Amino acid sequence: MARRKSPTLTEVELELMEVLWQKGEASVGEIVEALPEExxxxxxxxxxxxxxxxxxxxxxEKEGRAFIYxxxxxxxxxxxxxxxxxxxxxxxxxxxxxxxNLLENENLSQTEVDRLKRLIDxxx
Numbered sequence: 001m002a003r004r005k006s007p008t009l010t011e012v013e014l015e016l017m018e019v020l021w022q023k024g025e026a027s028v029g030e031i032v033e034a035l036p037e038e039x040x041x042x043x044x045x046x047x048x049x050x051x052x053x054x055x056x057x058x059x060x061e062k063e064g065r066a067f068i069y070x071x072x073x074x075x076x077x078x079x080x081x082x083x084x085x086x087x088x089x090x091x092x093x094x095x096x097x098x099x100x101n102l103l104e105n106e107n108l109s110q111t112e113v114d115r116l117k118r119l120i121d122x123x124x
Contacts, residue, residue, distance in 0.1 A: 008082045009057070012040070016048055017057060017078065020071045027066040 009017060019034045020026060026034070028046050040048075049069055052058045057078070060067040073081070083098075091097040099116075102108075108116075 007055070008085050009078060012048055013052055013055075013057070014078075016045065016052065017071060017073075017075075020058065020069060021075050025068050025070045027063075027068055029066070031069070 015035070016031055019031050023030065023034065028042060028049060031049070032040065032042050032045050035045075049058065049060070049067075053060060053069075057071065057073045058069045059072050060069045062068075087093050087095060087098060091101070
């Protein structure tokens with residue numbers, strides 16, 4: 001059975017998007033060079049970039065013999081997409097359930113708690 005296409009980013013996709021968000025645009029070779037160590041082969045990066053293009057996260061233009069990839073989705077929009085996915089998939093579309101889960105299961109600093117309180121008060 002074929003695997004369903006994920007609307008969110010996989011670990012490798014996110015790693016490549018981080019490079020693009022930092023650089024603004026890059027060829028596959030430049031992306032490979034920007035990765036820590038020799039983690040992924042050129043052909044693997046090319047394959048993932050094509051997947052990212054199919055998902056609507058990047059676009060490319062041909063410059064000489066190389067494709068130059070540019071992000072279409074910025075970091076903030078990607079975060080919004082994944083939070084929306086989490087809300088729908090795991091929290092019955094309830095932001096409250098997500099926040100309650102975070103508060104009950106994560107060790108938040110007092111600074112983080114104070115900031116959350118302030119944001120809740122501002123949203124009222």
